[in-house]
Amino acid sequence: MIAPITRLTVRFPAVVLLAGMTLLPSVAYPQQIQQISRKNPMVVTKRQAWDLYAKLHTAWNSESLDDRHRISAEVLNENIEYQTVRHDTTMGRALVIEDMATFHERFPGGHFEIGDVSVHHNVALLTWVLIQADGTEFARGGDQITVGEDGKISKITTFGPSTKAPD
Numbered sequence: 001m002i003a004p005i006t007r008l009t010v011r012f013p014a015v016v017l018l019a020g021m022t023l024l025p026s027v028a029y030p031q032q033i034q035q036i037s038r039k040n041p042m043v044v045t046k047r048q049a050w051d052l053y054a055k056l057h058t059a060w061n062s063e064s065l066d067d068r069h070r071i072s073a074e075v076l077n078e079n080i081e082y083q084t085v086r087h088d089t090t091m092g093r094a095l096v097i098e099d100m101a102t103f104h105e106r107f108p109g110g111h112f113e114i115g116d117v118s119v120h121h122n123v124a125l126l127t128w129v130l131i132q133a134d135g136t137e138f139a140r141g142g143d144q145i146t147v148g149e150d151g152k153i154s155k156i157t158t159f160g161p162s163t164k165a166p167d
Contacts, residue, residue, distance in 0.1 A: 042122040044119055044147045052153060065101070072096060074152075076096060084099070084158040112130055114126060123147075125144050126145065127140060128141055
């Protein structure tokens with residue numbers, strides 16, 4: 001009588017084959033893990049993400065075009081990837097500054113406040129709150145920002161107003 005095999009593992013590049021012919025995704029090989037960890041070695045703290053985002057909101061809230069340009073140059077990578085509900089992913093800080101002007105046209109006297117922050121490596125999720133000139137909250141949404149190795153925001157994905165429970 002042949003003793004039953006309780007566990008037989010054979011490695012292939014993309015799968016692990018276990019006894020009983022069950023296919024499972026393979027674990028990453030050590031060299032793959034090293035490559036992945038070298039891609040984004042930067043880690044941003046909640047404080048760093050909050051401060052960077054608060055400075056960006058200073059530009060959004062400013063009436064001065066010169067201030068918007070100056071502050072944006074300090075916090076946004078020149079070739080930032082920018083995606084909103086109005087824009088597919090585009091490149092360059094000029095569109096972000098243009099959207100700041102559009103905001104002031106649509107919401108004169110309005111401003112943004114920060115709700116909360118969560119971080120993972122060099123990516124942060126932040127809640128924004130749009131406050132109208134009369135002090136009432138108009139909308140609440142979120143941004144996902146990626147911080148590049150230069151310490152500037154290299155990508156923003158904006159999520160439009162959120163709801164408590166969808167209809």
